[in-house]
Amino acid sequence: MFVDHREDVLNRLNPSYFRQTQPQAGAYQDPDPRQQAQKTRHLSKYIFSLQYGLSNVFSQPSAAKETYKQPNFADREREIELFGTCKTPKRLKDVLVLLEKMIWRHGKCGYKLLRDIACPSKVSKLQVIARTGLILAHSSQRRTTRRWTAASYW
Secondary structure: OOOOOOOOHHHHHOOOOOOOOOOOOOOOOOOOHHHHHHHHHHHHHHHOHHHHOOOOHHHOOOOOOOOOOOOOOOOOHHHHHHHOOOOOOHHHHHHHHHHHHHHHHHHHOOHHHHHHHHOOOOOOHHHHHHHHHHHHHHHHHHHHHOOOOHHHHO
């Protein structure tokens, strides 16, 4: 199942790919620690769903006579909302620090720049627009000047 990168949980928590313009030099503000902790716990519910008592891939009931429909585990917002608040399990307390770093690094990473470096485009946008215009002009001219008949086809 393909998940659009705009719907990814990391992009919902800290968007990086469709980031708005860069902030001014003096306009940077430190993020609120409470919001960061809340986002980290939310991400941990996606990754460690079994620890929180949420449904997961390994604990899905299967009915022998019914067709099985795989739930979409990429979007758990509704399930987390219905489950409500809960305490973070002790065994996940140490992992929260790593998850917070992962969210921060995801937001800081320039994915478009990395993509352009790893897979540079050989065609500039102007060339694409020009080629598209030429193709459209050529195809419309071809339709008006040439009439196909059975004799010309054979």
